[in-house]
Amino acid sequence: MDWLSKLRAKIVCFEKIVQIPLSNGDILEVHGERPEGNLKQLKTMKVNESKLKDIPVVREFPDVFPExxxxxxxxxxxxxxxxxxxxxxxxxxxxxxxxxxxxxxxxxxxxxxxxxxxxxxxxxxxxxxxxxxxxxxxxxxxxxxxxxxxxxxxxxxxxxxxxxxxxxxxxxxxxxxxxxxxxxxxxxxxxxxxxxxxxxxxxxxxxxxxxxxxxxxxxxxxxxxxxxxxxxxxxxxxxxxxxxxxxx
Incomplete structure (x- = not known):
């Protein structure tokens, strides 16, 4: 929702419309009434983070990287x-x-x-x-x-x-x-x-x-x-x- 706030967007729930003011003064309207077949889904996946002990240089110099x-x-x-x-x-x-x-x-x-x-x-x-x-x-x-x-x-x-x-x-x-x-x-x-x-x-x-x-x-x-x-x-x-x- 941060980008909507940044753009000063207005959400009209009962009309299913998002109104976004443009820099030239016009209003961009995004209508939410679409067939379900055209809906898109976004997914986020957490990348496996490397643990400190798995980094080769850390294993080589343990006295430099103590817990x-x-x-x-x-x-x-x-x-x-x-x-x-x-x-x-x-x-x-x-x-x-x-x-x-x-x-x-x-x-x-x-x-x-x-x-x-x-x-x-x-x-x-x-x-x-x-x-x-x-x-x-x-x-x-x-x-x-x-x-x-x-x-x-x-x-x-x-x-x-x-x-x-x-x-x-x-x-x-x-x-x-x-x-x-x-x-x-x-x-x-x-x-x-x-x-x-x-x-x-x-x-x-x-x-x-x-x-x-x-x-x-x-x-x-x-x-x-x-x-x-x-x-x-x-x-x-x-x-x-x-x-x-x-x-x-």
Missing amino acids: NLSGLPPSRKVEFRIDLIHGAMPVAKSPYRLAPTKMQELANQLKELQDKGFIRPSSSPWGAPVLFVKKKDGSFRMCIDYRELNKLTIKNRYPFPRIDDLFDQLQGSKYFSKIDLRSGYHQLRVREEDISKTAFRTRYGHFKFTVMSFGLTNATMVFMDLMNRVCRPYLDKFVIVFIDDILI
Whole structure:
């Protein structure tokens, strides 16, 4: 029905007519009174989708295509650091009130993050509250409200690529492969002396991140820096990178 709405079509049910306004001002009328022998049927068939495990390159390099990140990422040249303005003091806020369903989600996600080593118990003087953001698939992403910490953080001015420059690189290309990193932010460690600043407070305890978390003010800049370093030999040749999205 979307194309009928786009064309501003009018359906007159009792007359079995569809009226479609044309650009020249005329009205195209489609009459529905036809012999049944001339009726046509349209069918849609779902194409069999390839499963990840059936792709040869995935089977050849299983460590590059894991189902989930099972532990801490390796040490890299880039670490996430939190440099504070002069005179900044720790800030701690009370946990936000959550609905019972989100409390269960919180408990589940905390356990998963702890099992992977992404968070650990904390006694830090810092403490941010937790909230949840609904994702497109209906599930919830746990986010930390780092606004108070962000106000005290020196901003990283690492540049992002211009979108128009990226589009210029696509000219003349026909085939594209898009790679979206799995849990991209969690693939970058937090500098050891800054881990305590990532602390957050919940109904189930006080924790801190060992990997980069959503909501931190310089997260996208630092991740862009990492991706540019990793992909530098291929940039402007056949690879385009924007934060955690890679286009080949």
